[in-house]
Amino acid sequence: MGFSPWSFILLSCLKSVNLLIGTVRQSYLGTPPYRIGGCPASCRGVPRSKDFDKASFRCYDMPMLRGLFSGFIDLVYPKVCLVCKDSLKNKAAAAEMLCLACWQKTKKNLPPFCYRCGRHLGKPTLNKNLCPGCIKNPPAFDRAFAPCIYDGAVKELIQSFKYRGKDYLGAFLAKTMVEFIREYHLPLEYIDALIPVPLHPAKLREREFNQAETLGNAIAREFGKETLNTALIRKRNTKSQVDLKDAQRLLNVKGSFAVTDPVSICGKNLLLVDDVLTTAATCSEAAATLKDAGAKIVFVMTIAN
Ligand SMILES: [Zn+2]
Numbered sequence: 439m440g441f442s443p444w445s446f447i448l449l450s451c452l453k454s455v456n457l458l459i460g461t462v463r464q465s466y467l468g469t470p471p472y473r474i475g476g477c478p479a480s481c482r483g484v485p486r487s488k489d490f491d492k493a494s495f496r497c498y499d500m501p502m503l504r505g506l507f508s509g510f511i512d513l514v515y516p517k518v519c520l521v522c523k524d525s526l527k528n529k530a531a532a533a534e535m536l537c538l539a540c541w542q543k544t545k546k547n548l549p550p551f552c553y554r555c556g557r558h559l560g561k562p563t564l565n566k567n568l569c570p571g572c573i574k575n576p577p578a579f580d581r582a583f584a585p586c587i588y589d590g591a592v593k594e595l596i597q598s599f600k601y602r603g604k605d606y607l608g609a610f611l612a613k614t615m616v617e618f619i620r621e622y623h624l625p626l627e628y629i630d631a632l633i634p635v636p637l638h639p640a641k642l643r644e645r646e647f648n649q650a651e652t653l654g655n656a657i658a659r660e661f662g663k664e665t666l667n668t669a670l671i672r673k674r675n676t677k678s679q680v681d682l683k684d685a686q687r688l689l690n691v692k693g694s695f696a697v698t699d700p701v702s703i704c705g706k707n708l709l710l711v712d713d714v715l716t717t718a719a720t721c722s723e724a725a726a727t728l729k730d731a732g733a734k735i736v737f738v739m740t741i742a743n
């Protein structure tokens with residue numbers, strides 16, 4: 439039997455119906471918390487029978503419309519690499535966003551690192567361990583780390599993850615952070631808890647998920663740490679930092695965070711998690727708020743800088 443366009447359309451419709459069934463089942467059992475792709479260890483290998491434990495039911499994570507929509511999008515636009523636009527035959531490559539070749543070409547953040555902001559130190563500076571930015575305006579956090587440079591393919595992935603609702607990309611991006619932590623032996627054993635940089639409720643409604651929380655939860659799971667998702671909040675909805683100059687960025691975020699649970703912060707070593715560290719204004723302000731509440735050490739981990 440030949441493979442006609444109609445069988446292709448039928449297959450795509452079946453895929454969409456399958457997603458719809460999954461979503462209906464999800465709404466029947468209750469909405470799971472937003473989480474990144476794949477099943478957690480708790481439901482791996484557990485058969486999905488009628489009396490499947492409701493509390494551990496987390497296998498469906500796509501909102502209904504997004505699931506249906508992506509089924510039809512796959513039909514009209516077959517998956518291609520975000521960078522080279524080649525067809526993505528190898529599904530394992532970079533969460534179905536980049537082909538393996540493009541992912542291997544992404545810019546990794548390599549040592550020597552600035553001792554504060556974690557950026558690659560390109561040329562020798564007067565002070566061997568600090569970049570000029572950190573000498574001029576020392577950030578409030580103790581140290582920051584990032585596995586990639588915010589450019590090219592990584593920038594595309596982060597923006598798709600953050601602004602285009604591709605929350606499932608978080609699994610892949612978090613994995614690069616976990617690998618970096620392992621490769622450079624970052625001292626996670628001294629960290630008491632992870633704190634994702636919070637979004638203002640208005641921004642959270644708009645974006646549907648907090649990208650920092652997705653990353654933070656994934657890293658915390660990997661290292662058996664606690665994530666404090668509500669101890670730090672945004673009390674002011676700040677303007678986007680994208681179009682602001684460095685000095686304006688600092689002013690824009692000044693006083694925008696607050697600690698709701700000082701007991702969980704005081705005397706603790708914390709790892710603040712966000713997607714990108716650009717001028718470091720946001721992470722520095724968040725760290726300053728945590729330190730005012732008594733945090734002992736505040737490290738920062740982002741995907742890129
Ligand atoms: Zn490619």
Ligand SMILES: [Zn+2]
Binds near residue numbers: 554569
């Ligand atoms: Zn620096």
